[in-house]
Amino acid sequence: MSAGPDLPPLLEASAVAGETPYAAAIRAAMDGAEAGLVLYDPVSPDLDVAIVFAPDVPRGEAAVMLPLGGVALQNALGSVAPPEVALHLAWDGPVLVNGARAGQLKLAAAPGPVETVPDWLVLGLSLRFKPRADEGGERPGETALHAEGCGDLAPLPLLESWTRHLLHWLHDWETDGLAALHRDYAALLWQLGEETEIAGQTGHLIGLDERLGALLKVEGRTEGLPLVMLMEERE
DSSP states (O other): OOOOOOOOOTTTEEEOSSSSSHHHHHHHHHHEEEEEEEOOOSSOSSSEEEEEOOSSHHHHHHHHHHHHHHHHHHHHHHTTTOOOEEEEEEEEEEETTTTTTEEEEEEEOOOOOTSSOOHHHHEEEEOOSSOOOTTTTTTTTTTOGGGGGGOOOOHHHHHHHHHHHHHHHHHHHHHOSHHHHHHHHHHTTTTTTTTTTTTEEEEEEEEOTTSSSEEETTTTTEEOGGGGGGGOOOO
């Protein structure tokens, strides 16, 4: 039996089967699981993981965990991938490698008003390592790490690195605010300065607000899309 991932202190790994780690983490959080629980799929050829958190800030601020998780992923992948591998983050969660979709970040929390602190929060990440048989044919906009020059990478070592970078960014946010995260996230933001569609709205993505919400120029006016709109509510 293979060993589980070697995670930083305060995090505890647990393998799941029969459901996605994201669904299992939400169920566990609703049942009162402790913060720091990391659920992962030990048999998938891809990375599929979710982490339970206990926020101490209102849900409108806690939604920052979505881009924070993405920047941590770029840091983890960037330390081991060839230099020609470029990772970008779409504002609403997709993860792109060399311009094609390779994964997804998700966020769920206990329901409540935007100004209240949620009882729990779950951050989910899926990242494809092995190409599907039809990619490049019926799915030209999708890819996998092994198709992009990362054939030596495996899911669990990347999971270990991702969690370490995740905790680093959490500490940075708690001690120094969002300035560094805002800077690094903006540098990774997919379609920044371009026409795009987000949450049913089409416009020119002109930047981020101070809480990392998207700023869309739509018919001459600027529309602000808060990150909290991407947070799923489960009860």
